[in-house]
Amino acid sequence: MNPNQIREVLIVGGGTAGWMAAAALTRLPPGVRVRLVESEEIGTVGVGEATIPPLASFNALLGINEADFLRSTQGTFKLGIEFVDWGRRGDRYIHPFGAFGMDLEGVKFHQYWLRRRQAGAGSLDDYCLSAVAARLNRFTPASPDPRTVLSSLRHAYHFDAGLYAAYLRRFAEARGVERIEGKVAQVLLRPEDGFVDAVVLTDGRRLDADFFIDCTGFRGLLIEQALGAGYEDWSRWLPCDRALAVPSARVEPLTPYTRSTADAAGWRWRIPLQHRTGNGHVYASGFTSDAAAETALLDGLDGAPLAEPRALRFTTGRRRQQWVKNCVALGLSSGFLEPLESTSIHLIQSGVSKLLALFPDKAFDPALSDTFNRLSQVQFEQIRDFIILHYKATQRDDTAFWRHVSQMPIPETLARRIELFRAGGRIFREGDELFSEASWVAVLIGQNIQPQGHDPLADAMDEGALDQRLAGLRAVIDKTARAMPTHEAFIARHCASGAA
Ligand SMILES: Cc1cc2nc3c(=O)[nH]c(=O)nc-3n(C[C@H](O)[C@H](O)[C@H](O)COP(=O)(O)OP(=O)(O)OC[C@H]3O[C@@H](n4cnc5c(N)ncnc54)[C@H](O)[C@@H]3O)c2cc1C
Known part of the structure; x- marks a missing residue:
């Protein structure tokens, strides 16, 4: 064993972030002790019930069975989000998880739709099985067979946040994580280098560790109150508080x-x-x-x-440094973006994945924390832009709030994207972005941002042939969705909770 190996990890806080971290850290080698301290008196934020599809891979990594997980958390399936009254009052659109249509001859599907939208091509939603199934209240998981339209489905979950934390707690405790009930009163720093040495509970117990994970929620007990990581406030773009x-x-x-x-x-x-x-x-x-x-x-x-x-x-924004010295912040202690696109639990998952990929030894090489911080910053900013888009791309002017958000200046990165889309319906994603091109198209079109034209490459296909393909696709999607079981029937058959 590396003599410099971390032996003691202390997770402070037992909300969704604390228990997700604890569950994932059970993958560390047996010589590493993981403890979690939480305070029943303080409790958890108690919200956080909608997720996005990558959560399934977190569960899969841990070997969690989907049906068991949904039964234990009163969970349901989620094919996307329906946005009502966002563009104009009376508007409705779905931001689905699955793709729209399929790219043809290297050209993005939505470009063909833009070409024929005024010629009876229907709504963009009609070309997405997730959206059509959602409207019909139907559900089935994606088919692994790429030749069928059922393979285009993607799903996430809704669940009871309290039951999810309890589920992960049982999982982590069964695999050796030790839970300590207590309220942290003090964080002790090493005088020589300012690293966290220990936390002291109100009853005087002292908990030492090599590495600390701050999951204390908005208060950021270690990362902010003890280590002063700093907070970048984004409320000028996202004024909900x-x-x-x-x-x-x-x-x-x-x-x-x-x-x-x-x-x-x-x-x-x-x-x-x-x-x-x-x-x-x-x-x-x-x-x-x-x-x-x-x-x-x-x-x-x-x-x-x-x-x-x-x-x-809350104050929307991000912790300037999410990893400082020997402390990493996960969950609300690392920053907050409003739950419009259900991204917070995903940010925990992604923080945990980065942490496992960059897990340090006692030398705490700054290259590790620098990488973690840089990647986290990019991810927070990309999600921030996507959320701001929903406000900026409104035509509502019926209240002071909507007039304010429609007229406010926005980050350069987002302004460039909207301009590019207006110019010809194009979206370019950068790096490892969370939201797909289909997600951007769904919100931009759903909120009436009209491109001035479409990609000229979409004109290469013969008009009659294109109309036929579009009609065929709409028909097959509609037929497939109608043949799916209702969401309710699927749950009753596969993962009903006893108490439902
Ligand atoms: C209004 C709202 C809606 C949301 N909706 C969604 C959603 O739909 N989807 C989504 O993905 N996310 C959502 N979120 C975010 C989601 O709730 C959080 O990301 C998630 O619950 C993680 O919270 P947490 O564990 O970081 O903090 P918390 O749940 O606040 O947990 C903090 C933990 O730290 C402990 N603690 C604090 N201080 C001390 C101390 N001194 N000593 C000991 N223990 C201490 C507490 O006891 C608790 O266990 C929402 C958030 C808000 C505010």
């Missing part, structure tokens, strides 16, 4: 998608679970009052509320 969350009674049908409805000063989420619906309202306190936000949330419920709304406050 509060949320209210409330569960409501389950209603039929069980939709296989998240819904996001734009409101007067923010937006409301609706997340269907097996036993209830999760709802929330993300809003900008500079543009509405808490009371008005609560009324909008409760008025918009489609089932009876099951609890009082819970209030949360």
Whole structure:
């Protein structure tokens, strides 16, 4: 064994971030002890119920069975997000996880659709099986056979955040992670180099470790309060700073998608679970009052509320350094982007993957933390731009909030992308971006950003032949979606929770 090997890891915090990290760190060699300290008195943020498809690979890495996981977390399937009232009031579009159509002769599918959109080509959604199935409340997993249109499906999950953390806790504890109940009162730094030496609990217990993972939520107990990593505030682009969350009674049908409805000063989420619906309202306190936000949330419920709304406050942005000395921040302690595209749990997953790929020894070579920090920054900024797009690309001017976000200056990186799309419907992704070209196209078209033309290469195909292919594709997608089981029937058959 390398004498410099890390022997003791301490995860501080046991929300989704803490337990995801704990579960993944069970892959470290047996000589490394992993402990997690959390405080029941403080509790967790208790939200975070919608995800994106890569979570399936996190579960697969851990060997978690999908049906067991969904049964244990009252989980449902998610084929995308329906956006209501975002472009103009009355608009609806789906940002699906699967692709639109298929590229033909090296030309992007949406370019053909742009060419024929005024000539009866239907809506872009009609060419995406995930979107059509979502509208019909149908679900089945993707087929591994690339020759069938069923292979174009991609799915993610909705689940109960508390049950997910409990599920991961059972998983991690069964594999040797030691949980300590206690509240950290003090973080001790080594005088010689400022590395974290230990944390001290309110009852005086001292927990030493070589490596610390800060999963303490918004407070960033180690990364910010002790190590002063700094915070880059992005509220000039994303002014929403509060949320209210409330569960409501389950209603039929069980939709296989998240819904996001734009409101007067923010937006409301609706997340269907097996036993209830999760709802929330993300809003900008500079543009509405808490009371008005609560009324909008409760008025918009489609089932009876099951609890009082819970209030949360946040500042959108990112921790300037997510890895400082011998401490890495994961989850809300590393930064926050509003849940419009359900990216926070993915950011935890991606942080955990980077951490495993760059796992240090006691020398803590700065090349490791520099790489981690650089990659994290790029990822946060790319997701930030995608979220800002939803606000910027609105035609609404009915409230001060929508007038503000439609007129605000935006990051250069996003402005360039919108301009390129307007010029001819082109999207170029850079590096290892999370959101696909189809995602960008879905939101840009869904919010009425009209390209002035299309790729001239899409003109090469004969018009009649193209129309025939488009009609054929629409028909096969519609037929395939209608033959799928309902979301509800699929769950009842494969992964129903007992209590549903
Ligand atoms: C309104 C809202 C909606 C969201 N919706 C989504 C969504 O749909 N999809 C998504 O992916 N993400 C969503 N998120 C983000 C998601 O909730 C978080 O990324 C996720 O829950 C991880 O939180 P966490 O573990 O970092 O923090 P927390 O859940 O806050 O956990 C912090 C932990 O640290 C412990 N702790 C803190 N201080 C101390 C101390 N002094 N001593 C000991 N322990 C301590 C706490 O007890 C707790 O265990 C949402 C967030 C918000 C605010």
